[in-house]
Amino acid sequence: MDPANEFSTPIVTLAEWMGSKAPPNTPRPAVVVIPGAGGGTGSRANNSGHHGRYDSGCEMDDEENSDLVTISSEVTNIIWENGRRYHSYKEGRYPFPNDPLEQEREEILHHLFEKLLGGRLHMTSLDNPQTILDLGTGVGRWAVCMGYLYEDAVITGLDLSPIQDRYIPPNVGFVIDDIEDTWVDPPGSLDFVFCRNMSTSIRDWKRLFRQAYNAVSPGGWIEVQDLHWAFRCDDGTMPADWAPSILIDKIREGLRAMGIEMFAPTMHVHHAEAVGFTNLNATARRIPVGAWARDSELKDIGRLVRDVLCVGLHGMAIGPLTRGLGWSPERVQLFLVQVREGLMDHSVHACIYFHCLSAQKRLGSN
Structure with a gap:
């Protein structure tokens, strides 16, 4: 079986995406790109007077094209571990x-974030954005929705996995890249940088904010949305040995062994200010875990939080606990039985926080 067939998205090389005009030494990442099916080759460059992540067009010789094909196989190869599929690039x-x-x-998470924002896709007030970058786009749902909402904008989603849908607006494209590598976006080329649900993935938040600041145009914005998974309880109903809380502690410990601090949302404001962003609007909303709340809206939100955990429980735990802490897969599975039981116990009134930060690059900034 062709490994690429495991993914829903057609894999296209950077040469096909960029056309035939950019300088041969144009910087690029591992350069597998998935453009919108309706846009055709080079659609990003043709849909806007602004540059996307890459300058429009690129004439590459056969040697460069062969390099891209080699990297394409690196992206589409399949890695299986403990019954789960992982990215290969x-x-x-x-x-x-x-x-x-x-x-x-991820689809449940998208629905949850929409509920938390009252049906909106972002908190930032945007004025006719032309270039939008979605960091860690995943399946690309947010980028696609933004493509329909801002038809004159060019939206680019970045991710390590080619798992995005093939049926997308012509102004949306996806690039396989590592967002913690050095960015190739020209300074001031982006109007809006968006990052959601990445607290369990980013190793150097300060560098990410710095790179975003350099890439954003004066007056442009960054928005970071994240769930802070530290369970809290105000009424004494959460036991000290509640299995879901213990699991989060273990996942955090395992991720720390990999260089990741999953409780990073509390530091986003500090990092944004440190690199020069202004007009900061930061919110932290307490939300229930499970359907125990009396308010109908909070009850729906709590159900979605619980569903995110229950559907993603094995995927969230198996990597950090086996790779980071050296647990056996069998030990993880046995512990997750207790965690699922704990999540379905409506007598425990646990909460987490939803953090959202919007920040602007000052007009006149270099």
């Missing part, structure tokens, strides 16, 4: 699966 960089079960969790 930058293997091990992202500690969670990319298989259909994980994609289902």
Whole structure:
């Protein structure tokens, strides 16, 4: 079986995506790109007067094209571990699966974030954005929705896995890249940088904010949305040995062994200010875990949080606990039985926080 057939998205090389005009030494990542099916070759460059992640067009010789084909196989190869499928490009960089079960969790997360924002896709007030970058786009749902909402904008989603849908607006494209590598976006070329649900993935948040600041145009924005998974309880109903809380502690410990701090949302404001962003609007909303709340809206939100956990439980735990802490897969599975039981116990009134930060690059900034 062709490994690429495991993925829903057609794999296209950077040469096909960029056309035939950019300088031969144009910087690029591992350069597998998935453009919108309706846009055709070079659609990003043709849909806007602004540059996307790459300058429009690129004439590459046969040697360069052969290099791209080699890298394409690196992206589409399949890695199986403990019954889950993982990305092959930058293997091990992202500690969670990319298989259909994980994609289902991402879809639930998208619905949850929409509920938390009152049906909106972002908190930032945008004025006719032309270039939008979605960091860690995953299945690409947010990028696709933004493509329909802002038809004159060019939206680019970045991810390590080619798992995005093939049926997308012509102004949306996906690039396989590592967002913690050095960015190739020209300074001031982006109007809006968006990052969601990446607290369990990023190793150097300060560098990410710095690179975003350099790439954003004066007056442009960054928005970071994240769930802070530290369970809290105000009424004493959460036991000290509640299995879901213990699991989060263990996942955090395992991720730390990989260089990732999953409780990073509390530091986003500090990092944004440190690199020069202004007009910061930061919110932290307490939300229930499970359907125990009396308010109907909070009850629905709590169900979605529980569903995110239940659907994604194995995928969230298996990598950090086996790779980071050296647990056996069998030990993980046995512990997850207790965790699922704990999540279905409505007598425990646990909460987490939803963090959202919007920040602007000052007008006149270099």
